[in-house]
Amino acid sequence: MQQLIPLADITVPRRKKDKLYQSTSPARFAFHGLKALLGAADVSKAGDRNAALAAKSESMREAARGILSSLTLQHLYDHPLTDDEGRIDSIMRINYAIDLEKFTTLASLTLSDLKDLLLKAKGEEIKAIGRALTGVMVAAIAKLLDVHELIFIARKIECRTEARTMLGQRGVLASRLQPNHPTDDLRGLTLLTYAGLSIGSGDALIGVNPAIDTVENISAILKHLDMLRRKTGAPTQICVLSHIKTQITCLELGAPVEIMFQSLAGTESTLLTEFDVSVDLLDRAYRLMAERGPLKETAKQFMYFETGQGSEFTYGKHNGIDMATTEALCYGLARRYDPFMVNNVTGFIGPETHLDNFEMVISNLQDHFMGKLMGLPMGMAPCYTLHSKILLEGQQMATELLTAAGANYYMDVYLNTDRMLAYFDTSGHDNQTLREIHGKTTTPAFLKWALEQGIFAHDEDGAIVRGPNWGNARRFCTSDMEFTELARATPAFYEFKHSGPRPVSWVSRQLRLNQAVSRDAIASELEPQKLSPPVRRGQSKARKYRIVETGAKNKEAHLNSPDLGAHLSTSSLKTLKPLKKQVQIVISDGLSAEAVHYNVPKLMSVLEDGFNAHSVSMAPPIVARYGRVKLGEEIADRVQAELTIMLIGERPGGDANSARSLSAYLLYQLKTPAARKEASEFSGNPKIRFEYTVISNIYSPGGLPPTEAGSVIVEKCLEILDHCAAGNRIEALLKSKAEARIKNQ
Amino acid sequence: MSLRLIAFDFGSTTSKALVASAAVVKNAVTGRTEIRNLKTLSRSEPVFTPFQGEEIDESRLLELVDTWLTAERAIDKMTTVAGGVIITGLAAKKRNAKVIADTIRKRIGDAVVAVADDPSKESWLAFMGSCASLSEAHPQTPFVNMDIGGGTTNLAQAINSSVLATGSLWIGARHFQFVPGSYRLREISAYGKQVLHYLKINAEVNYEMDAAEIAKIVAFYVNVLEQAATGKLRTQTRFVEQLHFRFSAKGLMPVITFSGGVGELVYRLHRGELLPTTPYGDLGVDLARGIVASPLLSCHLATFLPANLGRATVSGLAFYGVEASGATVYLPNRDILPLRDLPLLGKISNKTKIGELEQLIARALSFTAGACLRADCEPDSLDDLRLLAGKVAAALKSCSKSSRNGYATGAPLIIFLAQNLGKTFGQYATEWGRLPVNLVVIDEIESSVVDQKACFASVFPCRSDNMLVSFYGGLNGGLN
Missing domain, CATH: 3.40.50.11240 (Ethanolamine ammonia-lyase light chain (EutC))
Known part of the structure; x- marks a missing residue:
């Protein structure tokens, strides 16, 4: 268990008056305060434009980047960002819990120097540097990197974690199986779990977003997932992503809360008033898991967080800070608890934060880079809703780039469509396709199990290929009757047939048609x-x-x-x-x-x-x-x-x-x-x-x-x-x- | 919402109980409310029905019920309990059935449905308890289930778990009772005597039947069952029919399955189990052997295995004995629930003539404890709903004018709708609550074909906004 530093013991410099940053070339631009400079330095995204933080032109952006590049890490350290009342909130404070000894060796570096250092350094050195950086520093550097650089640096960093099984190894692309059901019907949940496991999903986690957040319901789902895990023998861990207060109560009542989850925000006002979560509550949950979690004897990590650029903005509680920086502040908070898994859900909110494919892809690459630099075991969930201009193809491009960058895991949402949350994420088919394209596998423990199940197999050259039982969800059922009963309760459970690692053509056509009808309605x-x-x-x-x-x-x-x-x-x-x-x-x-x-x-x-x-x-x-x-x-x-x-x-x-x-x-x-x-x-x-x-x-x-x-x-x-x-x-x-x-x- | 479902099966010879848990859930695929997540919690072994002569022994009955319900004492208050009792044969004699139903209600509470002497319902329950999931897994395949017990064989023909025809035969294990281990007759039922007469076999109590005579009886029974399997019973053998069974095979040979005590023996024998001579002192094992030896009746024994076998009826009663209504019912006064044993008088729609509709409603209002009707509306037509509901309102007003006492004050009128339109129908039918009538409209009740022929309904409240409904009522019109 990681020691939780009392907030009062974290040294944070006093807040200072906003400095005026000015450039003269190519034109005169002035940025009042670090927040304005950081905002203008980022790629233009809808959320930052709506918050009047984005640069109004490319020249202005490059001017901001030029100035940012010249700032030292010491300068950023000395200018903590404040909230709307001028206070340093708890999340900003937590971001200052860094390796001060290491920081002193880096403090005089400009961001430009730091970028060059990161491009040259090896993975362990990069991680050591990351431990000495606050979220603001990490976000600042992210804005100075192009796509190649965001991928190149991130892929050098390996972040392994271990609960019941280990995640994050090089060469592994894991997945969180997300068998959500619009009414938490356990039958539907069961079939979606079988479907995911049968295509090699779930090695990171079987994690359900519940429709009904009550102790009774969450406990019932946890017990059911535990039963499914034992019944199938799949080496993984389980989680129900309810509010952390509900999970705490479930754990106290003896439910198998193997991994404790919470959504995070990068400002205290968002976390407290919109998510009803405080740092004290997170600390309490962490200690409780260390004392009473079902995996406490063996797990090194047991917390799971989700984040996503733009949530602070949509609640109007971003404190004038741009989306990438508030996202990095989330990561600073997550880092406190040495989590088992962290992923973003960028694109989930809508066009008011990310308008199109480009904005979503860039944000996702930034998120992955920032999280990995800060030592987090980053999974990714590039996603979209139908009222934005983000398309399935854009999401797929994001995943190709993120896989190249070394993302630890993606979601498996059945045929991309989450009917509980009405959004579109990666699917198990996507995950397997990415594995085959990039030469990756599931976690070793899961692979061993999957080979025994015939889900994967060795070909004549010893390579891992899809096995004879790949995609056969029915084999987890004891009878045709059971399978039929489960299918009755599962919305849009199309015929479970595949072509290679993809769904058969007519299923893909049907899904695209559904999306088209919905987009037309919008x-x-x-x-x-x-x-x-x-x-x-x-x-x-x-x-x-x-x-x-x-x-x-x-x-x-x-x-x-x-x-x-x-x-x-x-x-x-x-x-x-x-x-x-x-x-x-x-x-x-x-x-x-x-x-x-x-x-x-x-x-x-x-x-x-x-x-x-x-x-x-x-x-x-x-x-x-x-x-x-x-x-x-x-x-x-x-x-x-x-x-x-x-x-x-x-x-x-x-x-x-x-x-x-x-x-x-x-x-x-x-x-x-x-x-x-x-x-x-x-x-x-x-x-x-x-x-x-x-x-x-x-x-x-x-x-x-x-x-x-x-x-x-x-x-x-x-x-x-x-x-x-x-x-x-x-x-x-x-x-x-x-x-x-x-x-x- | 959690449910505890408790079912009892009291027959002439044996009785059993089953307790299951379930939940009332909304199916995300169809949008309909269902009772699902069914899980058997406990099943009793069959015990002899506690008779004293031909009357139920009340104190032994109470002991038996208490033994079965021991584990259920600590039911969570948030769980709704509903129960069903099926009473057949000797146990269904009027006084016996009432004693049994009242004893169980004392223990479980008011939410108990008592089904007596309803072979159609029994057949349906046995099919649902044994073959519903199997039939759903093979939706294009017709099934005929034969639930063979001590006194009767209850027949159900179904496709995609929807029962289309039911029937019943006086064919069972215990029309001929022997000294166990022998064929020395101890007792012959009236129906057994008819069979002997038909087969020209001279036998009476204390007579030791020989192998040829046993074979002749078994061959006769098997032959009738083979006829039933094709849906065409011959006239000569109609004397063994309790309830006529006929269906159209449409060229498709149905899958034949078995349940009940003898049904269970059929599958055991088919698996190769050796069973001794008359171990239960009846013809059960011999009849089961005869069935296994019949190519027609045994052709699906290896490939289609139903669930619950010997407990099919009680399982059917526990799992399918009640339906859940939708959550948007018209129920201005929840305190009137539960409502039990309400006669089901008929069906109304916009095709029903006004005079007929008024007569039905007037008749319904004449039952002081209440009565029920079914109504049928076009699912997507507000005009159709308003028209029919308006006719109901007019009929209610007309009844008020012509009745000496005004409305049958306090007498509830229940209308069942298959469509999710209960609340709106009720509002229009009472002119938005202005008519002083105790109308309840319960929606999303899709009744099976068997329920369409039912004579009674009971309605029970749940902890949620849904209600639990049960349809039943047989040859003798239930307990009333």
């Missing part, structure tokens, strides 16, 4: 005329909508800058007057106009019938093109409705049905001081103004049909209006009422 424009049902007999006229505009002028702006869709345009702000009705319905495309066209006509009819029957006053419904959920708050403020219902298209996942999925957000405005007080006490948020109830997955077939959703929404709205509460608070109120009623019977 690209579709909202057309109000499609939202009225045909006029019924006895009905005098079709439904009328009020049309408003948001801050997004077009689809591109809407997708790339989410904040624009959260606010009305100036002209629309003026047109909306207080109507003081009980309910205001707002219809917006969100990330799928198709979902709105498909579901809203029937849904609106039921809503209107229901509210009219209960004499609930409704303002004329509003349609807002290019809107986000938060738009509801601004509209609610303007029209002064008690309850605003946002009907909005969800982000499409990987199948045609999810492209038509709608959510209903019921925003209850806390108008009175008494209501705000109660809500604030309940939530712990003193500034709370709205409470939200969400009804999602409205579509048919397979989800909540819009006709049924209409009455579900009406019923919930009546409860909200009756109790003057929404969200978790209304559910708590209803539950205690039900319990009181039972007690009185």
Whole structure:
């Protein structure tokens, strides 16, 4: 177990006033403070552009890089970056827990000198240098490297770790099998595990992102994964990626928490307020694993972290620091716990952080380099969502480059499509393809097992090739009956056939078609005329909508800058007057106009019938093109409705049905001081103004049909209006009422 | 949401129990609510049904049930418990069945369904308990399962785990009971006597039957079973039919499987196990031998092995005895649950004539404890739903005007829908809660063909928003 240095014992220089950095060639550029210099020095990425940190031109970028190159490591050391309140937060402090002795030998080097040194040095020397660098220094050097250099230096560094099995050896390309299921159905989870193991995945970890984060559910999944591991004999370790608090409780109750996971952020405000995690909590988890983890006798490492450029920016808590630097600060935090695995998930958030293939690839190469330099066992998860311009081909290019750079592992998400998280990652087929292209294997322990299973075999020259049982998931089942039962519960489980290390052609075509349908849904424009049902007999006229505009002028702006869709345009702000009705319905495309066209006509009819029957006053419904959920708050403020219902298209996942999925957000405005007080006490948020109830997955077939959703929404709205509460608070109120009623019977 | 499912099978000779755990989950592929993750926790050995003469011995019954339920005393409060009891033969005599059902309800609680004298349901349960997964694994293959017990052979024909036809024969191990180890007759049932008469065999109690006579009886039984396997029982042998069994093979020979006590013996013999003469004092082993010797009946013994065999019915009852509803039902007052033994009166849709619909509803409202109907809506048509629900609302209002007491106050009217439209249907059918009627609409109940013929339903609450529903009711109309 690594000793955790108390934060108070970490020496950090006092914060200093921002220095003005100026260049004269090729033109005059001035950068106020190190944050501005670091931001401008990086490749232009959407997140940094949206945060106004990116350079406005290539010349400006090169000027920033020139200045950065000339700064010494001592200079960077002497200028810790502060948060928005001017403090040095805990994550910045932890980044200063470096090898000071080594640092003194490097302090006088400029970044330019350091780059040259890294290009010449061997792996162990590079690792020793890395131990003497803070995250800020590592990010600074990353911005000065081109693609060849990011790969060349990183591939010299070997970072081995060991839990039940060892990872990170040269020549090994491992994978984390990620058998996620949208409802945590253990049958689906089982089949996806068998599918992954049968193609040589899972040697790093079998790790599930759960849909339901409760102690009961997480414990059940852990026990199930443990059973599968033992049953198959696969030499690996297991993890369920719930919140660390849940895993701690599971471990205390005896569940097999072999590897403890948490997502990290590079600023304390993001980590604390958005992820509900503190350094103290991480320390506690680490100590608990050392004392009580199931692998404590044998494992050298047992923590697992995920990171990803852009999360601090999306929460508006980046402290004015660019994405690559906050990512490196994450790595400095991860380093404290000597983790078994670390991977990024860059590309997961959307086009507001990484717009296209190029930005995603560069960020991934930077992440890998920075993590390895800081001594972390870096795996990679170059990924994307369908509302960005990142494509499957871009992801594949990233993995080819990262494999050349020596990435320890990738994810295995079945056929690239994660139906729980609605994003696209690498697949087991990708991993095996990369192994064959680059001459890599699985971990030695896993390979031995896989050879015994016939998943791999030796050819006549002794080389490792796919064996007779490669891709045969059925053989892990005891019968055809079991296999059929498991397949019933697994969405889009296409015929499990292969061509070489790839899926058969028709499966690939189907997947691409699903993605295309979803991308078209995202690209579709909202057309109000499609939202009225045909006029019924006895009905005098079709439904009328009020049309408003948001801050997004077009689809591109809407997708790339989410904040624009959260606010009305100036002209629309003026047109909306207080109507003081009980309910205001707002219809917006969100990330799928198709979902709105498909579901809203029937849904609106039921809503209107229901509210009219209960004499609930409704303002004329509003349609807002290019809107986000938060738009509801601004509209609610303007029209002064008690309850605003946002009907909005969800982000499409990987199948045609999810492209038509709608959510209903019921925003209850806390108008009175008494209501705000109660809500604030309940939530712990003193500034709370709205409470939200969400009804999602409205579509048919397979989800909540819009006709049924209409009455579900009406019923919930009546409860909200009756109790003057929404969200978790209304559910708590209803539950205690039900319990009181039972007690009185 | 966790479930504990407890099933009991009380027959003329033996009784057994099975406890299983399950969960109510939403299938991410179909979007429907299902009871899944079924896992057997404990299975009792068959014991003799505790009779005193022809009446159930209540105190011995209580002891037996307590023994079976010992392990279940510490059930987690968050787990919903549901139970089912199937009562057949002598145990199904009116008073006996009530005693059994009441004893079990005292121990488990209200969520117990009692199925008595329902051979169609038994056949379905036996198939589901033994062959459902096998049939799903071979969705294009028709199956005929023969559940052969002491008194009856329950037949089910199915494809892709959907039972299409059921039937029952008075063919079983214990129509002829012998002194164990011999063929000296100790008892002959009424149905056994009919067979002797048909075969012109002169035998009575204390008579030692010879090998030829035994062979003749077995050959007769096997021949009838062979006819049943093709779905065409001949007229001459109809006297052994309890419930007529007929299906259209459509040129495809079904896979024949066996379950029940004799079914289990069939597979044991096929595996080469040696069994002595009348070890259980009945014809079970001889009948099983006859089946194994029949090329038609035995051709799938090696290739298709059902589950649970001797416990097929009780397994079927535990695993398939209840269905889970959707989570968006129309249930304004949860306190009315559970509802037991409600008569199922018929089906309504927009094709139903108004007069007929009104009559059905009026009849339903006349049952003071409540009654049920099935409703059928076009899945994607709001207009169709509004039209049908509007007709129901009109019928409810019309009943109120013509009834002396207004609505049958407090009497619940349950409507089952296959589509996920329960809440909206209920709202329109009550004019958004304005009509003072105790209407409950339970959706996502896709009933099997057998359930379509059921006469009764019971509805139980879960800890989640779903409900558990069971359909049953046979020749004698259940326990009522």
